[in-house]
Amino acid sequence: MLIDLLNALALIGNFVVVPGIAYGSQLALGALGVTMVYAVLRFSNFAHGETMSFGAMVTILVTWALQAHGFGLGPLPTALLALPVGMIVTIGLCLGTDRLIYRYYREKKAVPVTYLIVSVGVLFFLSGLIRFIIGPKDQVFADGERFIMKARAFKEMTGLDQGLAIKTSQGITVITAVVIVALLFWFLNRTRTGKSMRAYSDNEDLALLSGINPERVVMITWIITGALAAIAGTLYGLDKGYKPFTYLGLVLPIFASAIVGGVGNPLGAIAGGFVIAFSELLVTFAYKRVVGYLTPGDWVPDGLVQLLSTDYKLAVSFFILVIVLLIKPTGIFSGKTL
């Protein structure tokens, strides 16, 4: 009986918990970038997915160069070594688009919806640029040890029927996400610059009166956003393989995460990421074998015991989004209303 329970736990761990934590971290990092832009610049940056893709692309190009010269990190992917370059180039891209495009609209005091449409334009430009540089095909750049724990090794170790696999990329994703989030919170709550950013976000006029330089706040916001985007994009690419067009599809769950958690609130972005990731997985998972393990005897249900087909995965995040907007429009952690 205990064995059955452990098997059921291993099963859920392998197909829901482990992928959910990794996917949730990726969404959270993406949502943090969206929420930072929203908090300070007050618009929804739809180009964020493509910015992530751009960061991942630069990291991949540097990774290839490093691999060609024989550099590596042993069991860890070489991409981690290339990531700082990806971050710097992506920050440059963010500052460049701000200087060339967004600043013009800021000076004209454009309404948020204008910004939103402008960001859609940036999205299309970036996606074209990425396809121009690296092409539309999927690229392989992960190297090093693929697994922290293999399904078969887990079975042999524990004697259970069900395996539990943890990929290196999943481990790295979670660790990096924790480190980045800790750094970000320290920056926002403890440093002078972070505090000035929060002040600017809370009340722009009061912040200006107390001598905060708005252009500096905007610049730092873009630096943080660019770095977050490069990290999130590279981690997603390491975990699930890099294909340029998948990042456009990623924008939707990222926005859902940011809004569900409370847009403009960094804590909400993280919570929202995990809420969206786990609800997508829990609702579309087939519980056939779990039910089989938890009921006495050898009985296993004939059907899959699946609430929704996996085709509707994306619909789940929108369903949650609608519910949250209806009941608590500010999101779980009370951000700003859109």
Added chain:
Amino acid sequence: MRKVFLAFVTGAMLSGAAIADDVKIGIILGFTGPIESLTPAMAAGAELAIAEVNASGSFMGGTGITSIRADSTCIDSAAATAAAERLITSDKVNAIMGADCSGVTGAILANVAMANGVVMISPSATSPGLSTAEDNGLFFRTAPSDARQGQVVSQILGDHGYKSAAITYTNNDYGKGLADSIESNFKAAGGNVTINVAHEDGKGDYSAEVAALAQAGGDILVVAGYLNDGGKGIIQASLDTGAFDIFYLPDGMIGDSLPTDIGDGLNGSIGDVPGTDSPGAAMFTEMAKAAGFESGPFSPESYDAAALLILAMQAAKSTDSQDFKSKVMDVANAPGQKVFPGDLGKALEHIANGGDVDYVGASAVELIGPGESAGSYKEILVKGGKNTTVGYR
């Protein structure tokens, strides 16, 4: 002087008439679109057969054959129909070699070939739906139906002792037709299909799909998809989570890139791809090399499709589709003298002398049922990171 001029004009008219009397075969393939990498070798295969016949001079007392290419686009039925219409009404072709993909082939057959009464032989349309499509006896294919592949898959699975299988297919006509055929054949053979679901190509992550497949379970996962797309994603995610260790790879999954991309995890997996151990295949590869192109998938079938059209015309002593459509099955099947690639000239003389031929060709043609290839397949085993051929079926 006048006489010389007259003679010259008459001669020119005569030779002009001779050119007008040339038999024309339209080659309609997807020179643009998703299989554009395969079609040049396919068209070259068909043109090789035509060149061989022209060189022999034995076709209908020395009549020449010309070929005209047209683009089927593989996916755009409207464009394919327009191209076929132009071949028949403007270029006045006597027969069509094509089309390639199942969807456009069905569209051309229904809208153009039947309306104008022109015979068409497709080298590569494999959808089971075409077996029962209304064709007035005008449609044939040198490619087997996927209904046949379903039988082969079921046999191979049975011979390896697999009792239960999970199936996932790419969400289109090819994937669905093949998956349903595998399921019905495997069930009829006493096997158990635990799940048969579609996957979408072009997604970043297939772990949710694999989670559902893993819960249904099964000894082996049949992946009726594409090797450079969703099929690869499904296999990678299955190996990562330990959901399945062994995969069955139908024809869309066979290619050198898959074992390279996946690595050791694919070793021990099995599959199939159209192919034959008939000596004709090797002969055709040599002939293609001599003609300056590399034989590829469905290139032998294209050679055979063009050869069958020509032999049938010779047997009927007519280039009118209504006359020679009934002869296609006769020249393709026994009894008669066996015809291999390179023997077309001899075969034409044999027919002219009243003999019977049994066309074997490059792909061991044997037309069954509604005029489609019986189909022989290579059984594939992935061993040491490579696709190896273990036998023929």
